[in-house]
Amino acid sequence: MRRARFEENRQFYAVVGRLIARARVGRLTQEALARKANLTRTAILNIEKGRQQILLHTLVDISRALDVPVTDLLPKADSLEIALRDKTQKGLEWIKSSTSALKSKEHDDGSP
CATH class of the missing domain: 1.10.260.40 (lambda repressor-like DNA-binding domains)
Structure with a gap:
């Protein structure tokens, strides 16, 4: 336990x-x-x-x-994983997939 x-x-x-x-x-x-x-x-x-x-x-x-x-x-203090350590697994997965999608979109658009 x-x-x-x-x-x-x-x-x-x-x-x-x-x-x-x-x-x-x-x-x-x-x-x-x-x-x-x-x-x-x-x-x-x-x-x-x-x-x-x-x-x-x-x-x-x-x-x-x-x-x-x-x-x-x-x-690092601003680490996403540390900032979200008290969130549910489902919530973490949603946030990570959302931020990954945003990063991918920025990369495709040529944004920084």
């Missing part, structure tokens, strides 16, 4: 995990990152998938292991 507070923040952890994975790919394997950050490969996998909450000191350890600033592993 998942904790209620984690459910509210699951999208945040998913974004953090994707940022970690993006920074890792091409540099280190999950196993190598786990060794450098004193974690298990399973922990890295779960963090990258957003299934595991990450403590601040662990995030710092991961950023050091990847040799990237810790801020590169945090979502």
